[in-house]
Amino acid sequence: MPQYYDDDDMDTDLQDEVPEFRDEAEFDDYLNDEEYQLMSEMFPRAKKELADYVGWDNLSVKVTIFDHEFNFDEAMIELKRSLKKKKTEAKKQAVSNFQQKSPDDVVLEAQKKAFEDVEKTTKGVENIKISNPKAEDENEQGLDEEEDKPFVSEPTIRTYRKALVPTKPKKPIDLEDHLQHKKPHLSFVVLGHVDAGKSTLMGRLLYDVGAVDNKLIRKLKKESEMIGKSSFHLAWVMDQTSEERNRGVTVDICTSDFKTKDATFTIVDAPGHRDFVPNAIAGVSQVDVAVLSIDCSTDAFESGFNLDGQTKEHTLLARSLGVRHIVVAMNKMDSVDWYEGRFEDIKFELRNFFEDIGIKDDQLSWVPCSGLTGEGVYQKEYPMGQTWYKGPSLVGRLEEVSRELQKYSFEDISNTPFVFSILEVSPGSKANEAVVSGRVESGHIQGGETITVFPSEQSVLVDQILTGNEQTPAPVAIKGDFVSLKLRNAFYDDIQGGDLAAVVGYDIPSAQEFSAQILTFNLDRPLLPGTSFILFRGSCEQPARVKKLVSVVDKSDPTKILKKKVRHLGSKQAAIIEIELVEKKRRVPMLTFGENKHLGRIVLRKEGKTIAAGVVKALEF
Numbered sequence: 001m002p003q004y005y006d007d008d009d010m011d012t013d014l015q016d017e018v019p020e021f022r023d024e025a026e027f028d029d030y031l032n033d034e035e036y037q038l039m040s041e042m043f044p045r046a047k048k049e050l051a052d053y054v055g056w057d058n059l060s061v062k063v064t065i066f067d068h069e070f071n072f073d074e075a076m077i078e079l080k081r082s083l084k085k086k087k088t089e090a091k092k093q094a095v096s097n098f099q100q101k102s103p104d105d106v107v108l109e110a111q112k113k114a115f116e117d118v119e120k121t122t123k124g125v126e127n128i129k130i131s132n133p134k135a136e137d138e139n140e141q142g143l144d145e146e147e148d149k150p151f152v153s154e155p156t157i158r159t160y161r162k163a164l165v166p167t168k169p170k171k172p173i174d175l176e177d178h179l180q181h182k183k184p185h186l187s188f189v190v191l192g193h194v195d196a197g198k199s200t201l202m203g204r205l206l207y208d209v210g211a212v213d214n215k216l217i218r219k220l221k222k223e224s225e226m227i228g229k230s231s232f233h234l235a236w237v238m239d240q241t242s243e244e245r246n247r248g249v250t251v252d253i254c255t256s257d258f259k260t261k262d263a264t265f266t267i268v269d270a271p272g273h274r275d276f277v278p279n280a281i282a283g284v285s286q287v288d289v290a291v292l293s294i295d296c297s298t299d300a301f302e303s304g305f306n307l308d309g310q311t312k313e314h315t316l317l318a319r320s321l322g323v324r325h326i327v328v329a330m331n332k333m334d335s336v337d338w339y340e341g342r343f344e345d346i347k348f349e350l351r352n353f354f355e356d357i358g359i360k361d362d363q364l365s366w367v368p369c370s371g372l373t374g375e376g377v378y379q380k381e382y383p384m385g386q387t388w389y390k391g392p393s394l395v396g397r398l399e400e401v402s403r404e405l406q407k408y409s410f411e412d413i414s415n416t417p418f419v420f421s422i423l424e425v426s427p428g429s430k431a432n433e434a435v436v437s438g439r440v441e442s443g444h445i446q447g448g449e450t451i452t453v454f455p456s457e458q459s460v461l462v463d464q465i466l467t468g469n470e471q472t473p474a475p476v477a478i479k480g481d482f483v484s485l486k487l488r489n490a491f492y493d494d495i496q497g498g499d500l501a502a503v504v505g506y507d508i509p510s511a512q513e514f515s516a517q518i519l520t521f522n523l524d525r526p527l528l529p530g531t532s533f534i535l536f537r538g539s540c541e542q543p544a545r546v547k548k549l550v551s552v553v554d555k556s557d558p559t560k561i562l563k564k565k566v567r568h569l570g571s572k573q574a575a576i577i578e579i580e581l582v583e584k585k586r587r588v589p590m591l592t593f594g595e596n597k598h599l600g601r602i603v604l605r606k607e608g609k610t611i612a613a614g615v616v617k618a619l620e621f
């Protein structure tokens with residue numbers, strides 16, 4: 001059984017339960033339609049009113065409102081009488097935190113922009129006619145559920161002649177021999193709270209492994225000293241070395257490659273908004289490993305981890321999207337004099353959370369380090385005072401993980417069809433050329449082979465494979481590699497970030513509707529048929545809505561149906577649902593989880609919050 005369902009509880013304060021009902025969902029079910037409607041209106045108001053109180057949970061609040069026959073004021077008086085007010089200290093901290101721009105604000109802003117950008121992103125697809133201007137207007141309105149009506153008409157797509165017969169590589173290689181001699185390759189994303197030191201850590205890492213030269217460092221140091229923030233020069237390295245990509249979709253991903261004696265690496269980064277959750281999703285969905293930067297300085301962990309839960313959300317997403325290993329960089333240890341107690345306390349708390357969401361100990365590594373001073377990052381020795389940690393440095397651990405994860409299976413790579421996720425497309429030097437960059441999702445490809453790009457279904461010739469920051473030609477690209485493919489016979493206009501490509505003979509269908517197995521997160525409002533949300537699949541994000549709630553299933557055994565005829569879904573329920581994409585200007589190529597473990601994963605977000613994660617079960621049921 002897939003292991004992606006979990007029993008997480010993001011809000012530790014909200015755990016007490018009233019005995020008559022096992023959970024909130026059971027209570028919601030008990031209400032009749034009229035009561036349910038009233039509760040949906042009152043409950044969000046009640047939550048707002050109780051924001052300064054501790055010790056309540058969703059169920060007890062709902063039951064109290066119910067017991068008071070929906071007399072809101074009376075219910076509030078009773079609840080407040082029985083609850084404790086938050087301590088002033090905690091409140092002060094929360095106030096100062098919320099004075100900053102919250103990640104959700106950033107998300108909402110960006111999602112609004114995403115909708116405004118819909119036209120821009122589809123520009124260049126001149127062959128698609130939009131024959132419902134009303135729907136276009138509606139779509140620009142943004143996130144309002146009412147506005148997310150599907151377009152009535154189907155798009156008209158230019159048709160291409162799809163190749164049916166594969167072409168042979170120009171210079172065939174001995175794949176088995178190649179795999180035996182190839183250094184393992186690992187792609188990873190860096191996650192963590194705002195100011196957790198992610199950029200500084202990656203800058204230090206790239207500098208220490210020799211991926212950036214002294215000249216650049218000197219230049220950045222001078223620039224950062226000029227603004228009185230000399231420590232920032234390391235944080236700027238990542239932006240300078242990343243190959244910035246303007247992919248015409250709503251999130252940007254850039255990659256930085258580096259190599260050591262034992263392995264090659266790709267850092268997948270989302271510049272501009274490193275703490276912007278949709279970017280984190282896009283980044284996480286491209287990688288096997290996440291480096292989670294934790295700020296170990298005094299009090300920082302407590303505010304970052306417990307208050308706004310961003311570290312928690314990132315981690316939960318990493319797990320939902322199938323990340324196989326998390327290296328926890330216990331960062332800024334220099335600021336607490338490498339005190340072992342601090343390391344252990346934070347590790348203890350984090351470990352409990354990881355356990356709760358189903359991440360096992362052998363999927364985790366813990367490395368004390370300092371991005372600023374460099375100890376624990378690559379080869380710089382720990383200071384004298386640090387005698388308690390004997391393990392590898394951050395890079396050393398990443399090398400080990402790359403070996404553990406990338407035990408190449410010749411059969412797997414040679415027998416599975418080549419599938420490629422396109423992140424960016426740019427025109428080539430000639431009229432019928434295009435260069436697509438992205439990740440090999442399965443199989444392998446060589447120059448001279450023909451592939452088909454979906455959804456346009458144009459068959460194109462792979463002229464050259466280019467890899468690394470320098471874009472040097474390579475004889476082959478295999479599963480997990482980040483490469484650029486120089487294509488011939490391509491209509492550049494009709495390829496976009498989010499498209500998929502596959503070897504001739506392997507068709508990738510486009511779906512407007514599909515069924516999915518999901519697990520809901522903590523919900524403010526129940527998920528109903530018609531609820532609109534943003535669907536994330538890899539780097540692709542699309543407005544979508546719930547078409548039908550099919551069944552509630554057992555979390556630990558999703559084949560076990562607990563309930564049919566579902567009217568709504570509450571928090572932390574596992575369910576089978578039907579999803580409909582409402583943006584019909586361009587079709588979306590989809591693969592099920594059974595066909596591809598990476599591309600078959602989805603995340604559902606609404607109003608800046610992740611509401612569910614899951615897998616695609618079947619297309620066009």
Ligand SMILES: Nc1nc2c(ncn2[C@@H]2O[C@H](COP(=O)(O)OP(=O)(O)OP(=O)(O)O)[C@@H](O)[C@H]2O)c(=O)[nH]1
Nearest residue numbers: 194195196197198199200231235332335370371372
């Ligand atoms: N003492 C100490 N300070 C650090 C370390 N790493 C980063 N900092 C400081 O922490 C602050 C944030 O560092 P960044 O690298 O910008 O953090 P970030 O997570 O990339 O920040 P955002 O991109 O804003 O999310 C800066 O003032 C850094 O100088 C470290 O290892 N030790």
